[in-house]
Amino acid sequence: MNGSDGHDVISVRDVTKVYEMGDVRVEALRGINLTLRPGDFVAILGASGSGKSTLMNILGCLDRPTTGEYYLNGMEVSRLTRAQLATVRNETIGFVFQGFNLLSRTSALENVELPLIYADFTAAERHARAKESLRRVGLEDRMTHLPSQLSGGQQQRVAIARALVNRPALILADEPTGNLDTKTSEEIMQLFHELNAEGRTIVLITHEHDIGANARRRVTLRDGEIVGED
Numbered sequence: 001m002n003g004s005d006g007h008d009v010i011s012v013r014d015v016t017k018v019y020e021m022g023d024v025r026v027e028a029l030r031g032i033n034l035t036l037r038p039g040d041f042v043a044i045l046g047a048s049g050s051g052k053s054t055l056m057n058i059l060g061c062l063d064r065p066t067t068g069e070y071y072l073n074g075m076e077v078s079r080l081t082r083a084q085l086a087t088v089r090n091e092t093i094g095f096v097f098q099g100f101n102l103l104s105r106t107s108a109l110e111n112v113e114l115p116l117i118y119a120d121f122t123a124a125e126r127h128a129r130a131k132e133s134l135r136r137v138g139l140e141d142r143m144t145h146l147p148s149q150l151s152g153g154q155q156q157r158v159a160i161a162r163a164l165v166n167r168p169a170l171i172l173a174d175e176p177t178g179n180l181d182t183k184t185s186e187e188i189m190q191l192f193h194e195l196n197a198e199g200r201t202i203v204l205i206t207h208e209h210d211i212g213a214n215a216r217r218r219v220t221l222r223d224g225e226i227v228g229e230d
Contacts (some may be wrong), residue, residue: 007037007122008035008037008071008073008074009201010034010035010059010071010170010203011070012034012058012059012071013033013070014031014033014069015065016029016030016032016066017029017051017063017066018142027044027224028057028224029065030223031068031122032068032226033136034122036201037201038055038201040217041192041193041196041201041215041217042216044203044206045058045207045209045218045220045221046221046222047222049223050221050222050224051225052207053174055221058070059203060172061089062079062085062089063077072088072170073090090115090166093168093171094169095173096160096171096172097159098176098178100152100155100158100159102147102155102158103115105146106146106147107145107147108139108144108146108147108150109143112133112134114162115165115166116165116166129165130143131143133165134158134161136189137158137160137161137162138157139154139158142158152180152184156177156184157188159176160176160195168200170201170202171195171201171202172203172205173204175206176192177208177211185211189211217229
């Protein structure tokens with residue numbers, strides 16, 4: 001992937017997102033500009049309705065901007081087809097969600113293997129990668145457990161292991177501590193610090209300022225615009 005943004009993981013240029021609902025026009029994002037370098041750890045902060053979830057969806061190639069450009073590892077991805085976006089997502093991005101999104105009747109190991117099913121891996125390679133990911137998050141002794149047999153913090157660790165299994169350059173975490181108590185939240189954030197120290201770029205979406213304080217950069221959204229950065 002070449003181009004003027006080849007050294008940036010993310011480059012968002014003048015991105016807008018407009019939703020048309022009948023006669024109602026909602027400007028969810030209004031001229032967003034954002035650049036992330038390899039190894040950045042950025043928190044995107046904002047209240048409900050600020051536009052942070054919309055921005056997350058665009059950064060994660062789950063949606064496309066109405067106008068503007070989005071470069072991911074130097075590739076302009078904002079105009080790709082749905083199929084092309086799916087390929088980019090699977091190869092480049094690891095997702096962590098508030099609700100864990102684990103399959104309830106599937107073991108921790110099998111949940112972590114899921115992203116690899118669509119890639120060109122043998123069953124043995126999938127097992128090996130999934131085990132490596134679970135070891136990385138400290139769950140080597142819970143590989144055969146179902147989600148219902150795990151605590152909330154352990155379930156989120158499985159979700160993080162799943163996000164890591166494709167060895168992505170970028171991890172997008174959407175309110176990853178939203179369903180966790182304070183102590184468990186701190187443990188999960190410590191894990192993100194460790195992953196960032198290993199060189200992974202992390203984008204953390206949160207409305208909680210104490211969670212956002214864990215990041216090295218903080219970007220604040222309000223009414224679809226960036227109103228602060230530190």
